[in-house]
Amino acid sequence: MKTFDKRLEVKIKGINLKNPVMTASGTFGYGEEFSDFMDLSDLGGIIVKGTTGTHREGNPYPRMAETPSGMLNAVGLQNKGVDVFCETVYDRIKSYDTNIVVNVSGSTIEEYVEVAEKINALEKIPAIELNISCPNVKKGGMGFGTDCLMASQVVEAVRKVYHKTLIVKLSPNVTNIVEIAKSVEGAGADSLSLINTLLGMAIDAEKRKPLLSTITGGLSGPAVKPVALRCVWQVAKNTKLPIIGLGGIMNATDAIEFILAGATAIQIGTANFIDPAISSKIVAGLSEYLDRHNLKSFDDIRGII
Amino acid sequence: MKKYCKDFVVVENIALTPTFFRLTLQYPEKLPEINPGQFVEVLIKEGADVLLRRPISIHDVDEDKNQILLLVQIVGKGTQALSKIQSGQSLNLVFPLGSGFPLRGEKVLLVGGGCGVAPLMHLSRAFNNIGIKPDCLIGCRNQEQLFSTKEYSDLSNLHIATEDGSCGIRGLVTNHPILDKKFDTIYTCGPTPMMKAIAKEALKRNIPCYVSLENTMACGVGACLCCVVDTKEGHKCTCTEGPVFLSTDLKDF
Ligand SMILES: Cc1cc2nc3c(=O)[nH]c(=O)nc-3n(C[C@H](O)[C@H](O)[C@H](O)COP(=O)(O)OP(=O)(O)OC[C@H]3O[C@@H](n4cnc5c(N)ncnc54)[C@H](O)[C@@H]3O)c2cc1C
Ligand SMILES: Cc1cc2nc3c(=O)[nH]c(=O)nc-3n(C[C@H](O)[C@H](O)[C@H](O)COP(=O)(O)O)c2cc1C
Ligand code: FES
Numbered sequence: 001m002k003t004f005d006k007r008l009e010v011k012i013k014g015i016n017l018k019n020p021v022m023t024a025s026g027t028f029g030y031g032e033e034f035s036d037f038m039d040l041s042d043l044g045g046i047i048v049k050g051t052t053g054t055h056r057e058g059n060p061y062p063r064m065a066e067t068p069s070g071m072l073n074a075v076g077l078q079n080k081g082v083d084v085f086c087e088t089v090y091d092r093i094k095s096y097d098t099n100i101v102v103n104v105s106g107s108t109i110e111e112y113v114e115v116a117e118k119i120n121a122l123e124k125i126p127a128i129e130l131n132i133s134c135p136n137v138k139k140g141g142m143g144f145g146t147d148c149l150m151a152s153q154v155v156e157a158v159r160k161v162y163h164k165t166l167i168v169k170l171s172p173n174v175t176n177i178v179e180i181a182k183s184v185e186g187a188g189a190d191s192l193s194l195i196n197t198l199l200g201m202a203i204d205a206e207k208r209k210p211l212l213s214t215i216t217g218g219l220s221g222p223a224v225k226p227v228a229l230r231c232v233w234q235v236a237k238n239t240k241l242p243i244i245g246l247g248g249i250m251n252a253t254d255a256i257e258f259i260l261a262g263a264t265a266i267q268i269g270t271a272n273f274i275d276p277a278i279s280s281k282i283v284a285g286l287s288e289y290l291d292r293h294n295l296k297s298f299d300d301i302r303g304i305i
Numbered sequence: 306m307k308k309y310c311k312d313f314v315v316v317e318n319i320a321l322t323p324t325f326f327r328l329t330l331q332y333p334e335k336l337p338e339i340n341p342g343q344f345v346e347v348l349i350k351e352g353a354d355v356l357l358r359r360p361i362s363i364h365d366v367d368e369d370k371n372q373i374l375l376l377v378q379i380v381g382k383g384t385q386a387l388s389k390i391q392s393g394q395s396l397n398l399v400f401p402l403g404s405g406f407p408l409r410g411e412k413v414l415l416v417g418g419g420c421g422v423a424p425l426m427h428l429s430r431a432f433n434n435i436g437i438k439p440d441c442l443i444g445c446r447n448q449e450q451l452f453s454t455k456e457y458s459d460l461s462n463l464h465i466a467t468e469d470g471s472c473g474i475r476g477l478v479t480n481h482p483i484l485d486k487k488f489d490t491i492y493t494c495g496p497t498p499m500m501k502a503i504a505k506e507a508l509k510r511n512i513p514c515y516v517s518l519e520n521t522m523a524c525g526v527g528a529c530l531c532c533v534v535d536t537k538e539g540h541k542c543t544c545t546e547g548p549v550f551l552s553t554d555l556k557d558f
Contacts, residue, residue: 029528036308037399057540064523064531066357071523075530078540221356273357273524274348276310276399 002041005287007297010044010264012242013190014165015099015126017044017265020298021255021283024246024269025050025103025129026075030093037276042283044265045099047129053111055081065202065211070223071270072200074214077105077134082115086122094124101167105131109157116162126164130155133171133196145171145196148183155187167244170194172224172231181235192235193244193267195228221270222248229261236262236303250278252285262303307337308402308526312395316372318388321452324379325420326388327364330396332371339366340405341428342517342549345375346525348397352386358399359383360522360544362424362494378420402525403548406515410489411437415461416478416503418444421495424517426453428492429460438462440486444478444499447471479506488512504552514552518543
């Protein structure tokens with residue numbers, strides 16, 4: 001049997017992670033897509049694709065454009081809906097030796113509640129990540145994550161039906177992320193993950209056309225890391241909830257910067273596209289950092305900035 | 306099919322025209338089975354500020370030497386940087402990706418234009434291996450843009466259409482009389498307008514036509530859903546369910 005570095009274990013309200021490294025929703029499929037490249041049990045957790053009440057086709061092609069040190073996407077929550085997840089996908093992935101977290105999305109409070117309730121019934125899913133920050137859908141999505149009242153209403157409603165660990169994923173597209181974080185904390189969230197993508201756009205000057213079918217899309221990758229670090233740091237200083245930091249993490253050093261800013265765990269997104277085994281390499285990099293700095297765990301340096 | 310993420314060593318980088326180059330890449334182990342029409346995702350580490358890997362078709366495979374060949378057209382900063390790579394340097398690939406061309410029928414026509422001619426070499430070889438010599442039709446602007454005609458002729462009956470008539474017939478591939486021969490299947494890869502025109506000709510003649518799409522991709526493994534094409538059954542991933550599709554399954558064809 002494989003042994004894991006005990007020093008890396010962390011807890012997020014009710015769930016134990018064997019290490020702080022999770023993969024970000026929408027960038028790692030259902031995990032299966034990456035099993036040829038790495039041992040999925042190396043991971044602290046896998047956050048699967050955004051799941052909605054019913055099947056969604058998502059936005060038209062083109063949905064992706066590379067930008068300096070980053071990429072824009074406008075996938076628009078394409079997924080087969082929560083019932084297909086529960087009936088077929090769940091059976092395929094439930095035996096992975098890691099925490100499988102479902103990213104729950106919707107257009108209305110009722111839709112979020114319906115999805116959360118159905119996922120609550122799945123024994124092997126210890127947590128959901130409520131996505132109130134998707135910039136790529138016309139209705140709902142980011143709308144819930146950019147308004148304190150709407151954010152707390154949707155979290156409260158989901159809290160009533162969801163009895164396991166409730167993570168809420170915040171949008172950086174706000175003037176004051178601390179206000180939103182506090183509303184969500186007050187509404188009963190167990191943990192916060194931040195950040196989702198930044199709203200951006202790209203234009204082809206020669207063709208005089210936008211590069212995305214939706215004109216605007218979500219920016220991710222190294223370009224967003226400074227914004228993500230700032231958000232994590234501000235929220236860590238002003239709420240008591242454990243934070244999962246993400247945005248532009250490409251290697252173990254980036255991950256450690258998020259821990260120093262106050263994150264309990266981290267997620268890897270766009271980096272999975274460049275090196276499909278990067279998440280497991282980052283786990284190894286974290287152990288190596290502890291060795292090199294003679295630390296017993298990251299508890300001694302978490303949030304010291 | 307199992308996928309790999311591994312370093313290859315560049316054996317040779319040949320400029321075929323001012324904008325096309327061919328890389329011969331050595332795999333350090335026994336190559337896994339690769340189907341014609343499958344592609345790789347190339348990591349471009351040096352010489353350009355590119356973040357994502359670039360999808361490139363597998364041009365040909367030398368199973369005895371464990372080498373694969375890529376045929377690349379310089380269109381932007383990634384392909385420009387890749388054109389500078391030298392023999393001895395390593396190149397990291399995720400491979401083999403996508404589903405590839407199904408081998409159907411005995412009388413088959415392969416139609417390529419631009420960098421779309423790339424996968425047709427491996428496809429021709431696959432047909433040769435089962436005792437079928439395909440017809441291959443290549444279209445380009447003029448004679449200067451033609452390359453590898455000997456290699457294509459070795460594996461197929463080669464037909465050429467140039468826009469200025471400097472080689473083969475004058476005109477577009479759709480003007481070529483070979484299209485009027487009786488075929489069981491047509492395969493095409495190239496610029497979208499060309500593939501659409503060929504698919505239309507195939508449909509008129511009631512011949513199944515497989516097209517190979519070049520949608521922009523981020524992950525190449527079916528995880529990001531960036532590469533979708535609109536099919537009669539909704540959005541499908543070009544990287545896992547394609548890049549080869551039956552033209553009549555696609556909405557815009
Ligand atoms: C499955 C598949 C197989 C391919 N096989 C080959 C091949 O064998 N040989 C080859 O030369 N090219 C092939 N391509 C196209 C190749 O991926 C692009 O040309 C390349 O990604 C461009 O990168 P760049 O950094 O040079 O261009 P960028 O700087 O990213 O862009 C420059 C210009 O190229 C265009 N472009 C960018 N990406 C693509 C794309 N995916 N398809 C078409 N145009 C694009 C853009 O519109 C832009 O105007 C394939 C694409 C796919 C999806
Ligand atoms: C192609 C793509 C699809 C995404 N889909 C989702 C999604 O369904 N739900 C979600 O909460 N976030 C989604 N995200 C956002 C990521 O989970 C992550 O928050 C963001 O990309 C920033 O992290 P990164 O810079 O490490 O990629 C998506 C991102 C990308 C690039
Ligand atoms: S490129 Fe990511 S799903 Fe096809």
